[in-house]
Amino acid sequence: MQKYSIFSLIKNSFSNHQNWEPAWRDPELKKEYDVVIVGGGGHGLATAYYLAKEHKITNVAILEKGWIGGGNVGRNTTILRSNYMWDANGLFYEYGMKLWENLSQELNYNVMYSPRGVINLAHSDAQLNVFARRGNSMRLNGIDAIMLSKEELITKIPFADFSNSARFPIFGALMQPKGGTARHDAVAWGYARGADNLGVDIIQHCEVTGFDVQNGKIIGVQTSRGNIKTKKIGLCVAGNTSLLASKLNMKLPIESHVLQACVSEPVKPFLDHVVTFGAGHFYCSQSDKGEMVMGGDLDGYNSYAQRGNLPTLQHVLSEGVAMFPNLSRLKMLRTWGGIMDMSMDGSPIIDKTHIEGVYLNCGWCYGGFKATPVSGWTFAYTIAQDHPHELNSKFRLNRFHTGHLIDEKGVGTKTWIG
Amino acid sequence: MLEIKCPYCGKRSQNEFSYGGDAKIKRPELGKEISDKEWDNFVYYRDNPKGKHSELWHHISGCRQWFKVSRDTASHEIFKTAKLDEDL
Ligand SMILES: Cc1cc2nc3c(=O)[nH]c(=O)nc-3n(C[C@H](O)[C@H](O)[C@H](O)COP(=O)(O)OP(=O)(O)OC[C@H]3O[C@@H](n4cnc5c(N)ncnc54)[C@H](O)[C@@H]3O)c2cc1C
Numbered sequence: 001m002q003k004y005s006i007f008s009l010i011k012n013s014f015s016n017h018q019n020w021e022p023a024w025r026d027p028e029l030k031k032e033y034d035v036v037i038v039g040g041g042g043h044g045l046a047t048a049y050y051l052a053k054e055h056k057i058t059n060v061a062i063l064e065k066g067w068i069g070g071g072n073v074g075r076n077t078t079i080l081r082s083n084y085m086w087d088a089n090g091l092f093y094e095y096g097m098k099l100w101e102n103l104s105q106e107l108n109y110n111v112m113y114s115p116r117g118v119i120n121l122a123h124s125d126a127q128l129n130v131f132a133r134r135g136n137s138m139r140l141n142g143i144d145a146i147m148l149s150k151e152e153l154i155t156k157i158p159f160a161d162f163s164n165s166a167r168f169p170i171f172g173a174l175m176q177p178k179g180g181t182a183r184h185d186a187v188a189w190g191y192a193r194g195a196d197n198l199g200v201d202i203i204q205h206c207e208v209t210g211f212d213v214q215n216g217k218i219i220g221v222q223t224s225r226g227n228i229k230t231k232k233i234g235l236c237v238a239g240n241t242s243l244l245a246s247k248l249n250m251k252l253p254i255e256s257h258v259l260q261a262c263v264s265e266p267v268k269p270f271l272d273h274v275v276t277f278g279a280g281h282f283y284c285s286q287s288d289k290g291e292m293v294m295g296g297d298l299d300g301y302n303s304y305a306q307r308g309n310l311p312t313l314q315h316v317l318s319e320g321v322a323m324f325p326n327l328s329r330l331k332m333l334r335t336w337g338g339i340m341d342m343s344m345d346g347s348p349i350i351d352k353t354h355i356e357g358v359y360l361n362c363g364w365c366y367g368g369f370k371a372t373p374v375s376g377w378t379f380a381y382t383i384a385q386d387h388p389h390e391l392n393s394k395f396r397l398n399r400f401h402t403g404h405l406i407d408e409k410g411v412g413t414k415t416w417i418g
Numbered sequence: 419m420l421e422i423k424c425p426y427c428g429k430r431s432q433n434e435f436s437y438g439g440d441a442k443i444k445r446p447e448l449g450k451e452i453s454d455k456e457w458d459n460f461v462y463y464r465d466n467p468k469g470k471h472s473e474l475w476h477h478i479s480g481c482r483q484w485f486k487v488s489r490d491t492a493s494h495e496i497f498k499t500a501k502l503d504e505d506l
């Protein structure tokens with residue numbers, strides 16, 4: 001692999017950057033692999049990388065029906081955090097934060113990890129109390145958390161509406177200083193390049209259409225480019241999980257929903273942190289190019305459309321304007337949507353299944369980007385060792401049967417409440 | 419924007435409605451002895467097809483009636499709507 005550094009940059013500038021090696025190969029599909037990963041999003045790529053790197057399993061293929069980075073990994077708002085209350089989530093995501101810290105060095109690819117701090121605004125005394133409780137739970141798990149007063153907030157996010165006449169006045173906030181953002185495309189490309197370098201075959205434009213199961217055991221995968229043999233498969237297909245699981249006669253506690261995001265025209269530095277509105281569901285940060293990156297609620301009905309509807313966007317942005325009134329003056333550049341795998345308790349599933357050799361990675365809801373490294377790391381372990389790692393030992397599929405749900409506040413589909 | 423035909427009020431814009439999910443789910447009958455598995459299915463498992471889906475909607479900012487909708491989850495085409503005691 002050609003290493004990226006200041007020296008390779010200088011060297012290549014002499015030939016007008018015409019001679020860079022491709023970041024990964026475009027290999028032929030082989031007839032047989034030890035492990036097949038379905039889905040070349042962040043989680044599939046990271047899983048293959050750690051299978052090769054940590055478990056020395058290198059006869060691996062990633063089958064991607066579109067192109068690397070075309071799914072949710074290239075559609076998210078890139079927020080990284082581990083500000084969870086329940087141990088299962090907190091410890092898992094915090095391990096992920098540790099991986100983020102060194103990811104650029106690990107992959108020799110600048111993922112632009114930016115620990116700019118994630119601020120959750122509180123708009124009442126009760127909400128401040130709830131946040132203090134969450135912050136204390138975080139600290140007990142070794143996660144960084146601080147409470148901010150209104151005065152401290154005024155210095156950090158001066159453009160927010162701090163007036164008492166605001167519809168939802170700002171009382172204070174919970175902040176995770178090490179939370180922040182990373183460049184999503186770079187994460188996909190960096191893992192792809194790293195996995196390829198270790199021998200993994202990345203096969204783009206190859207859709208998995210079915211499976212060969214014999215005596216309760218996986219023996220092969222059917223694809224749009226022919227059938228291949230394998231002993232193990234890992235499903236990392238985000239919003240399409242139910243469709244592939246149904247080909248294995250499995251029904252999952254998952255619904256597919258569309259989540260939208262949008263960016264504004266670029267403006268001068270205006271917001272140094274990631275900020276979430278506490279009286280609704282809105283969050284924003286400013287990209288390095290100066291665009292405001294914003295998102296919020298699901299459209300709210302099952303969807304595989306990868307595009308959303310205006311009423312939700314309007315609703316989300318009106319929350320944004322309530323928080324930062326001057327956002328109302330910005331023009332929107334782009335909006336888009338991605339299909340989320342919403343689990344019934346809002347937490348992920350990283351587990352084996354009742355079919356030998358079939359492993360499941362899904363249920364990421366709104367928040368799977370930040371999990372990319374740790375999801376890949378634990379899923380690779382689960383596939384290689386045929387049992388979950390301690391970090392994902394609570395993210396079992398049977399928890400919906402045993403009652404050990406991990407129902408972190410209101411991020412599931414919530415349909416079972418209504 | 420979806421346009422949904424409430425069986426009671428007629429065509430209205432999506433803003434007036436809220437979503438209630440899979441319409442095929444049936445609460446187990448009161449007092450009937452059922453297995454854990456049946457409870458799990460009722461509480462956590464939903465149809466999640468790409469294509470035709472029967473679902474519940476609530477005309478929450480209108481007549482406040484619940485009703486059934488047959489909709490395509492990929493194209494968002496709405497094929498039919500019906501009252502709860504009617505067939506889709
Ligand atoms: C608008 C939006 C904002 C978000 N914001 C955040 C955020 O701020 N922070 C955060 O942590 N998370 C966020 N998320 C969630 C996060 O993006 C996802 O949870 C995560 O990317 C999912 O994992 P993935 O990267 O592997 O998925 P994907 O990139 O979607 O990968 C799945 C891949 O599987 C492929 N595939 C599907 N079916 C098949 C098949 N049959 N054969 C072969 N390949 C197949 C797809 O083409 C796709 O490339 C957001 C998501 C969206 C849509």
Ligand SMILES: [Zn+2]
Nearest residue numbers: 424427477481
């Ligand atoms: Zn009505």
